[in-house]
Amino acid sequence: MEKNGKGFSMPKSSLKSTPSKDDSSQKSKEGRKVQFNNGGSPEERFDYSKSNGKSSSSADKGGRGNTANVKASKSKEKEPLELRLNQELLKNAKCLMDCEAAEIIQGIQDQMTLLSQDATIKLPVSFHKGLQYSQANARYTNTHSVRRVLDTLKKHGVVEGEISVIANACPESTEEVFALVPSLKSKKSILQEPLEVALMVIKPLRKVDSTSV
């Protein structure tokens, strides 16, 4: 291979198999150093890690940045909120907000009054408790709008369980959201603005409760 190849052109695709000086092939597995000598420019050094083959001149920074990102994501994986872990347990389940659940359970109760010809079908205690609880916590006048607005947060990485907690809590501020759902704190910078917008939109949809202060 020519050492100072004038006609050597750098391939734009992955450089893992870049031909280089004999020295570099004997170097450690962690990185390869390739030296290119162009016509009029001084020597330029590119460091390539095995994992990526970026060919930009900022590969140095890029390489370091990538390893930093890999480490950061690993530490995030170590401390997930239980809500996230249990999303895997209930893979086929759709997470419901209390207002959505109230609508569904109320619908079933209405059906039951029609089907009450069969006296042996009695609604269990947990049904009534579930209905009572969901109706007490159903605080929005329009559940579909709330669902649509909060689903926009999904593209910022918020999972369904977190969206339900946010909806059920009726938070006044983004501070409250980050305090109640600590798993979102890591994405605070990304989520701050979209969350503020979402809360502003759903606030007028709240039912006015005469007993609340």
Place this chain on the structure above:
Amino acid sequence: MFFHIVLERNMQLHPRYFGRNLRDNLVSKLMKDVEGTCSGKHGFVVAITGIENVGKGLIRDGTGFVTFPVKYQCVVFRPFKGEILEAVVTMVNKMGFFAEAGPVQIFVSNHVKIQKDSEVRLKIIGTRVDATEIFCIGTIKDDFLGVINDPTTT
């Protein structure tokens, strides 16, 4: 919190229920068996919302009962660690108080004066799951948690 989930169950039906109303009988038996129960994995089954699929029945040797695999949709209530809930206080004792959120009972160890029928916002810090029941422990000693409504002031 509430979930909408598809579950599957093998239902055994006695031949006396066969005939024109086989499917209806199967569905009512399912409702009697499942609604109101609690499993550690899915939580409390609050209500069945629909039947997705009834598979082919298999006659069991020796008994004559037929087993049908039934897929059904239902609303379940399953509390999770880290979840924020609003619950109503049902019992107060020296160690703390019991609060109820839907079909779930949550215990909070607390020394602030609290009354029965108050509404509290709490965070679930632990769940113990049995084969048929779920017990929860909660806390109100965190940001944005605590008593919401006091029955004496309203």
